[in-house]
Amino acid sequence: MSAAANPTAFKPPPETATLIDALTADGAEVRFVGGCVRDFVLGRSVQDIDLATDARPERVMALLAKADIKVVPTGVEHGTVTAVIAGRKFEVTTLRRDVETDGRHAVVEFGTDWLEDAARRDFTFNAMSMTPDGALYDPFHGKKDLIDGRVRFVGEASQRVREDVLRILRWFRFYAHYGKPPLDESALSACKGFAFRLPDLSGERVRHELLRLLDAPNPLPSIELMIETNVMDAVLGRGRSAQGLTRLRGIEDANFASPDPVLRLAALIGTHGAVAPLSTRLRLSNNERDRLDQALAAEPALGAQASQNDRQNAIYKYGAKPLRDRVLLAWSAAPTEPAWKEWLQELDAFSPPKFPLEGRDLTALGIPEGPEIGDLLRQVETWWVSQSFAPDREACLSHLANIRQTNRVTLSGDGS
Numbered sequence: 001m002s003a004a005a006n007p008t009a010f011k012p013p014p015e016t017a018t019l020i021d022a023l024t025a026d027g028a029e030v031r032f033v034g035g036c037v038r039d040f041v042l043g044r045s046v047q048d049i050d051l052a053t054d055a056r057p058e059r060v061m062a063l064l065a066k067a068d069i070k071v072v073p074t075g076v077e078h079g080t081v082t083a084v085i086a087g088r089k090f091e092v093t094t095l096r097r098d099v100e101t102d103g104r105h106a107v108v109e110f111g112t113d114w115l116e117d118a119a120r121r122d123f124t125f126n127a128m129s130m131t132p133d134g135a136l137y138d139p140f141h142g143k144k145d146l147i148d149g150r151v152r153f154v155g156e157a158s159q160r161v162r163e164d165v166l167r168i169l170r171w172f173r174f175y176a177h178y179g180k181p182p183l184d185e186s187a188l189s190a191c192k193g194f195a196f197r198l199p200d201l202s203g204e205r206v207r208h209e210l211l212r213l214l215d216a217p218n219p220l221p222s223i224e225l226m227i228e229t230n231v232m233d234a235v236l237g238r239g240r241s242a243q244g245l246t247r248l249r250g251i252e253d254a255n256f257a258s259p260d261p262v263l264r265l266a267a268l269i270g271t272h273g274a275v276a277p278l279s280t281r282l283r284l285s286n287n288e289r290d291r292l293d294q295a296l297a298a299e300p301a302l303g304a305q306a307s308q309n310d311r312q313n314a315i316y317k318y319g320a321k322p323l324r325d326r327v328l329l330a331w332s333a334a335p336t337e338p339a340w341k342e343w344l345q346e347l348d349a350f351s352p353p354k355f356p357l358e359g360r361d362l363t364a365l366g367i368p369e370g371p372e373i374g375d376l377l378r379q380v381e382t383w384w385v386s387q388s389f390a391p392d393r394e395a396c397l398s399h400l401a402n403i404r405q406t407n408r409v410t411l412s413g414d415g416s
């Protein structure tokens with residue numbers, strides 16, 4: 001790819017040129033597809049790069065190997081390999097045609113026809129492709145739909161959803177990121193009509209789409225539509241309301257917080273009892289599950305009336321991260337309570353100091369290894385926390401001496 005041929009407005013990462021040079025070395029054709037073309041059309045900075053090519057996967061792998069580019073056959077049976085250059089990943093997919101679809105999986109055939117490849121893609125703006133020289137191919141007028149905020153299926157909506165019900169969730173995901181009213185009614189009614197088949201989807205795929213959806217600057221219109229059409233019943237179970245998320249959104253805006261999909265999911269789930277079954281169904285990672293678990297658990301209760309000392313103690317004991325989730329959810333539940341703002345400020349401002357003593361300080365004093373060390377350390381630490389973390393190492397050691405003295409007196413008193 002010559003530098004001059006690359007349009008100035010499109011700024012893919014520099015490794016892209018190396019990749020395209022490798023892929024086109026023996027005459028194959030390569031185009032940009034997917035998210036990077038949408039970003040380019042909307043003038044947003046380009047994130048991930050997906051490429052399509054008329055070269056078959058084996059040839060793609062050979063071309064990359066010849067150029068010393070690392071390649072991982074991530075989905076080679078569907079025509080996708082991942083090229084890795086300087087730690088950056090690029091997906092390269094061979095043009096294809098779906099010959100058989102059962103709602104979940106497709107049998108694919110590789111091809112060389114760009115229009116056929118565009119026709120099997122989900123939405124009109126996802127069927128655009130762009131050559132390395134910057135020529136945009138837009139067979140289904142996706143550019144206009146993207147600018148208008150219309151998420152429209154390529155072809156007949158219900159047919160496309162029947163072929164692959166994941167497209168329901170993809171529709172809501174893309175609506176959350178790009179949609180503007182009026183929405184495409186035929187698409188929405190197809191999504192509603194096939195929602196009953198969503199339980200067939202693997203949890204991983206549902207999780208992926210849901211978290212991408214919740215990462216949109218404002219996912220609410222899409223979430224509300226999912227609830228209205230009963231699509232949400234199949235994703236997170238019945239009885240979900242958008243109220244908690246609506247309030248959380250308000251707090252995020254007022255505090256310039258960036259989207260946090262897992263916290264938003266917690267607001268949407270709303271109850272601790274739903275965390276375990278949903279974590280299993282959606283195959284959430286252990287980190288995601290633990291975060292939801294802590295965010296929605298009954299304990300520790302956060303007092304709106306807590307003093308600064310109470311707040312700092314809680315931050316020391318439970319950690320700022322899990323507490324922030326709890327504060328934001330408590331605030332969403334009681335949006336007019338002013339104390340939550342103070343909690344948030346405390347979480348931003350206060351980083352707990354390190355407790356000045358360690359076990360080895362006690363062994364150095366001749367205290368034998370064993371449970372007594374832990375007990376003594378905890379007693380001094382409790383005192384240190386109650387003194388607003390102010391006592392230094394010296395003061396902690398002298399408090400330790402006091403405790404030991406008292407213990408000795410008590411013991412000898414008991415014995416007499």
Ligand code: ATP
Nearest residue numbers: 033034035036048050120121122126127164166167
């Ligand atoms: P992003 O990478 O930002 O999630 P994307 O559009 O690149 O957005 P991918 O999931 O990476 O989305 O898919 C790349 C392209 O593959 C899409 O733009 C679309 O053309 C096509 N595609 C992905 N999944 C489907 C599907 N289930 N049905 C039809 N086409 C799909």
Ligand code: MG
Nearest residue numbers: 034035048050
């Ligand atoms: Mg992509």
